[in-house]
Amino acid sequence: MSADPEWRTVRRVRTHEQVLIQIQERILNGQLRIGDRLPSERELVQVLGVSRNSVREALRVLEAMGIVDAHTGSGRDAGSTVAGRSTDALSNLLRLHMALAQFRLGDLVDVRIELERLAVRQASAEADPAELTQLRSLTEAMTRPGLDHERFHELDSEFHIRLARASHNALAADLMQALRDAVKNEMLAAFARVHDWDAAVASLTAEHLAILTAVEAGQGDKAETLVARHIRGFYDSVGGESPSSD
Incomplete structure (x- = not known):
């Protein structure tokens, strides 16, 4: 029995x-x-x-x-x-979940890289001229002298969120916004560990511009490679846990 x-x-x-x-x-x-x-x-x-x-x-x-x-x-x-405000609800829940679960940084970065790759690949095919103009305006704003950690984080987040929205994949865009909102404190802490802030801002802005240029040219494969290198390189440069490579 x-x-x-x-x-x-x-x-x-x-x-x-x-x-x-x-x-x-x-x-x-x-x-x-x-x-x-x-x-x-x-x-x-x-x-x-x-x-x-x-x-x-x-x-x-x-x-x-x-x-x-x-x-x-x-x-x-x-x-x-x-x-x-569905993204607000998603952001709040994700922020709490991440704080409680304490995910490995490498896991977080790997997920973000895959989401960013999806966004730039689709944006390369789907973005309209107005969206590309807004993205270029954000990269220009990043070149202004004297940006502090908080202001650069706002511009950086807006760039990646608008890039995701330019993919015309609404779920990817909402997930990107929720993820960026959820890791805001971690990003600001990472910025605080940067030794030469002005040089870092110049480097990150140049990388943003290169990604955008590839998207504007419809070069999805190149944009994917650039955005993955951009994210992985940033976390490596601030002494974070190195995520897995391809």
Whole structure:
């Protein structure tokens, strides 16, 4: 006779979590979309058979996650709507997950390289003139003298995020933004380890320009090689854990 399957502890689900689950299910099955208004607190209390405190707690959690926007007061603008800030929610969750999981730097860099390769390869075929002009403006802004760590990080992040958006792959762009938001502190710490900051800015900007030039020329293979070398070289130069090579 085979052994009985292992008994598992039944998890108690708090009331506000049940409200969360119902709202999330409606988002997942397409009943709620960006911009849709949720029922009022009073309506949710009635249809779900829960307390107003439970509804409010669930809505506070969803707002903190960036899934809903809550508008206080009365009138047509009051209440909660499904937010259009999906990348904010993804960034927050990824930042927390990375802090708790403590991934190896090499794993992080390898994933970023593959994402960047995808972005530049598709951008080489899909980017429109306006997107390329915006990217070139960012590289020009990087040449301004006296950029501090924070400002250069803003420009650097914007360059890579806009490059991903120029691929016209919406998921890749959202993942890129979430990843860059999640590693902001690590990037600033890496910048602080640079001995000659002005030389580093000049070198990184030149690499950005070379990547962009390849994308503008439709040279996807070259752009992939350049962006991989750019990322791997930066982490090696600041003494980070060396990611695996191809």
